[in-house]
Amino acid sequence: MLKVTRDQIAQWLASTAKKHGYVASKGIGAIKAPNPYVGPQTYTVALKEWLILGEFVAKQAPPIIVPAKLADIIEVSIRIRQTYKENIPEDPGDSGEERMAQSQNTLFLNMLRKLRHILEPLLPTERNTPEISAEVFNLFEQLDLEEPSEALEQAPDIIPSHAASSGPIYMAERPTDFEESSFALLLLLHDLHKLRAEVSTAWSRYKMCAEDLVAAAITTNTAVDLARSMADDMKSIFSKHGGEICMLELWYNAECSAAGTSESHRDQPGDEMNVKVFNIANIIFWSAHQLLTAFCNDLRRNPFPDMRRGTQEYVPQSDRNSKSLRELFAEDKEILLEMLPEFFYYCHTTKADASRPPVEDELSRGLRTMFETKEVTLPLAFAATLFLDIQHILDDRVDEGFRRMSDATHFVQANIEEELKFHEGIELATWPKENDMAVQQFVDTLQFWCHEDQQLSTAIRMKQHDTTGPFFLYRRHPWMCGVWKYYAQMRFHEISIVLVNAWDSIMSCAHLYNAMRRGTPREAMWKDFEVMAAPQDAKTFFLGDAPESADDCLERYELAMGASAFNLPKSTRKKKGLIHSKGGLKGLRELGLVHQAFKGRYCDGQGQTDLRADDVQKILDHATWEFKLNEQGHVEDINKDTTKTTTNLPVTKVLKIIHYVIQAEVSEILFDYLRLHRQCWRLLRFVKDNCRQDLIKLFGSDYITKESELPFVVGYVLMSAASTQEAGSLLKARLPGVLPTNKVLEDAIEVVVDMIREGAGALIVDHVLLKGLGVHIDIEYPEE
Template sequence: MLPSQLSGVYRQYKEDTDSVAAWLASTAKSCGYPADLLASPSWDAPQAKKSTRLKGKQRKQAKASGKANTAPKTSKYIVAIKDFLPLADFIAGRTNPSVTVPTVFSQTLNRVITLRTGYGQMRTESGAEPDAEGDEKHGYFVGVLQAVRDALRPRMTTEEAAASADKPSPSSNASTFQATAEDLGNKFAALNVDDPSQAFIDDFTSAPVERPKAQEQDPVDYTAEEPVSLEELLFSMTLLFNDLMKIRSRIDWIWSNHRDGFFDLGAAAVATNIAIALARGMIEEVEPILNRYEGGAYGVLNKLFLIIGHRKGYTLEQMVLDGPDNFPYDLYELTDEAYLVAYRLLLSCADVLQPNQLPLIKEGMFGHYDAKSDRTKKSGREKFLEDQILIMELFTEFITLIRCVASYPVEDEVIRGMRVLEKTKTVSFSLVFAVQMVLDINHIMRDGARSSFNIMVQQTSAIETHLKSYLEYHKNLRIDNWPASNDMALKDFIRRIQWVGSDPIHKVKSKVMKSMGVPVSPQMELHRMFIYSPVIAGMYLYRTRYEMWDCGIAIANAWGSIAYTGHLYNALRQQNLIQGTWPDMDLTLSLLGESNVWVGDERPVSIGDCFQKFCLQMGVTASAFTTKRRKNIGSLHSRAGPRGFKDGCPVSAKFTAEWISGNDSDFSWTPEMIKDILARSRFIVEESGENGVTITALDTPVKGKGKGKSQQKGKVDMPTADALAKALILALHFESMEMAFPYTLMHRWCWNLLRQVKNECDPLLRQLYTPSYLERENQLPWIIGYILMAASGIDGGVQDERLLKAAAGVFSVMTETEAGMVSMVVMKKLGFDIGFEAEAEESDAEEE
């Protein structure tokens, strides 16, 4: 289950209300409240409840978090609303001993009262039709809560008693629902999601982590009675709407910035899909209540549409039309805000779905989608038609994928919801929200969606090329710790890229059409799903890039090429034997992080330290390189073995290929995971202005690992869903360069460089270390140890820099020519324009 802040205000409200009821009931019970006075059946004969014993993974997680020994509640009791005040009066009247009301109870009760009273005022000011019965029920519950607070005020702490007495009335307080009512009358308040109402922040973001609890010895699980009325349903839906609007605004913000070139496609897609998944969790919290109403969520949305429309000045005749097609196209913006456009289109999709037929539509049946056209000049009917083309054509893609294409490498929230629709023909509100995000993103991106598709094609094609080049390079060059099975996995990887590139969905559709004698229209273009859904295109790019990054790091670790060459490069620079820098290596070392390359996190300066740290990185002792111990090298390896690169991309690594494909059932938002994400994203500064978003690293290396100065121990301030989406997009974007870096290309260049160093130094190496210093090419990294050892004077105590100077001659090619920028050129072609700023010398800084 998600932390309550990520599940939305309604979940937090429910937990608040239940905790108030639990404290009242259990405290009164412990003080001797007579059970026969209860309006509900006695808590001594509670309702039966299913076992709460944890099983499987949940049990392991509970054990790991230290909660496994918590005694489960044995039964459930629903506290009637009419019992709240008698219980409070009884507790307040106890004198021997008297009961002190915990501060957390007072704060929780105040939150619930503020929320309920704010909603009542919003209803009045919104212009909604009067509902005497509903208002009476709503006001009754608020009155009960206020009476409970008044009864218990003498038992509160002095501070809380004063605070609750001075609590401003709803008429003088800008509540959550005032903000909601205003926002519902605008198009997301110009995407300003960073400034929600202060009441919302104070009452439902920072505080509700801690709530009052039932008495420890009480085995009953208490919950508050749920009022059943249309008014309560609209209250719940308004809470949900407010949360969904913030997520919707955040997603619009993400894709506006991607369109303008500020956010990476893969990062934008993953952050968006997570935001939609969090929205699904919020919807599922409220869905049982929505299903009580006639028409379910669709009926409630129509009701809200009428309320919002009435507030904006529309008449009932304008909103409810006569005739078979009674959709109010002239009020398109209003229906779009209320999710009725997406809902109506999905209901149409469900109607045409047949068990044994693909929903193939004739190209151009509804017209042709023109992303280059100016949507702002379209009428409401034209906008709806454009949406219809998008959704109907995507629907064909999705159902074809679900029914005929197995093991597809990507599954976003839309495909997930479509699988449910395909099985049940039921349109869930969570799918409606996901499809609405598809529409929103296309409205924002317009023809830019095709540009995002081209980015995906370019980068995945580059990955395929790098994989092929690696396999060709190592066709006759093997190493013990890189078995043939690894190469087979790389070949499978290439085949999957090629399979997706061939568009298996298009192939199935074409095959079915030909079998039906229907000609395949040239207008039925390839990769329609990727073009219409930048989220799916971005998630596929992210998965492919993630797997390539994983392969690249594994290859670099197996061969040691990058790390060991980096040690020699550093030694040459520290000894001033080469002029200039090797940009590719500097970027690589920066991305990998100091702790991954230098034992102790600090670059070695002296040649002796360079040799010692190289030996530690390689996992051998210095004695391994002496001529006297040459035949016993195998016994001189450390127990830990070579140190490889690890802990890369701390946020991106959470979302594995299994998660992207929808197969990671173990994924869960733990507080530890959220803490890591927030710590990582604190290394980033976002500046919004006319020129978009600027992202800058703070006082840490490019590679933060989630362990920088901003990492805080202890309690985590849990973010709301839209705040988490913001943190995610910033962190994922920041890591996208590291994920996209061509490590296999860098590996090949480093290995070629080691070959050249070996050829240049071979005569002297033979002289110093005998012709047997190198037996096979896969031992090339050992020559770095010989070079550094000779220069440090460990073997015999005499420093000999001849090998080091010979190596410097080879490295000068990388520091003085464009050969040292091959990887950066590749990155620039992929959209990552990288530059370096020279650090001021300490002496210069002191003079200033």
């Protein structure tokens, strides 16, 4: 926040002045990049140059109107710094460096006020500037800091983004004094607090069954990613004062002093911290840092800690609000120090790259580094605090995450095994045996990591005497379970789409169902098919609007099955063999664009692990969802929209939108395509058997010679009613002298209608999704 607002002001002033003929003085100098690249030159704008640039812009004719967003940024910066100055008074015991730093804040505040005065005639007359009061600003009392107004967030960019702009990039001069570093730390803690609140909201919704485990887990992981990237941005500022942890400790000591106590004070013998300031320590993640540091110190004495229960029984369902500060700290210590040995042996047994699981949560990843370096970072303390928050929110229901992960992975395994058995013995050129082997390997991976207790096996092998219960790490770590559930469901979704496209049963049945829908009653709706087709692209099945005439139905069927338009019988070219479309067979596409954006990281092991706010913003920009935020900043309306993209949002709002969009995509990812494929394949068998005699009369006994050709049954049914005698080389021609007839198509349609009326057409929507996975889908019927 601090760096971005400075850069936005500097960028607008410098780029606007240059556009109108300003010649840069020595106050603007080029920055040498460590790794030169082809692109816009980057310049730094000295703070003393801001007023000169502002005066130059103010003198231009006609007047240059200052963008409302820039005006708001200047105003908010002034108010924040003024409130900060009022809440951090000078201390007689401050060092000379600290007193000088405080004066630097005053100088910068005065400079901003002068800049606002210079630009006053150019400011927009109508704008709503957010209010920031001292009470709201104080993070440690109200735990809140007002975000920029909705108008500010939705306003157009002040300047084109660096990626879109080909001109020079101007950045503000970076301050190095202690006061600015403290100010930067406060804003970082504010953003981390907001991220923490959003994660808590996600898990609270999950507890109320209003949210899927995956949405809560990915939200949590992304929050840690963002926390790490923000801390990395501040490293150059904090490093001059000992680093982020040193700065955090100084801040903690200052807060203790402001509370009339000290960090070293202990109320009772045996206290491991000053419990009077536990709330402050918790807010700034210092208590989690201290617990992690204590464990690292133990590791130096004992490289292999015992896997054991804590010194006192943790009672999850107890009322945390009624506990004293000492009891709250003791509970956090009990939870964390009980789980850290579990994490240690998990990381120890997966230390080698070859033994790593395919997916990992950010807490486990951060602890893996901590066990090696014995150092605790602020992002790791933040992640550990989120882990504790999850325990407190879920209470005695914390192990439900393990059950939901197990249910999901067992469902995936059983479904795949049923599919492998279903098509056993059927040879298909587009589905070689190697595919079966790859799918089986995925099933085995789930079995090894999700259904076999590697932790318990390790404990027994290392002769641990006081081992914890089965799957203890999973049962207490729903965040990890959610990431595994994502992995299982996304891989299953990918496998399902590839398989159904290879076997072509769903695509061929789409054309049969389309022929049936004209003139059929509402009760003959194939619910499973309708729900499957709704989120797919409109051109997936018919390459345009659904065809109506028999001839059009046949032509679209051929195109969908991969025959090139060049090869259709209406072509005036000389007849050739079958020419497949350049893209191969037409088929379904993988859904869940936001889910897909995380796939490289969580499923392929090669995705980005250092997500920044800009990266997450890009994920939203590529998603096809429209959303509205209410006055409280919550998403109150979200729906599909393929034309709109998001505007630049604060990091906490970006996480909020990611959180809600992932939840909105759940039904797309969970749809059981393999079950629908088997349903379609059985339907094709029934159609073939029911229409067999008529099809032989029309096309000969060898129109289909093996079961892998079943999808072509629909083509023959459609061609039986079409005026054309042949359909290129995709299908056999009608026998000479045989006239078209509607009987075969009517008989095939009757098979589909019977299947639907018997309830088989709604098995996925009414049973698998609703009863098995808890996903309810409402179908809006068109008005008759």
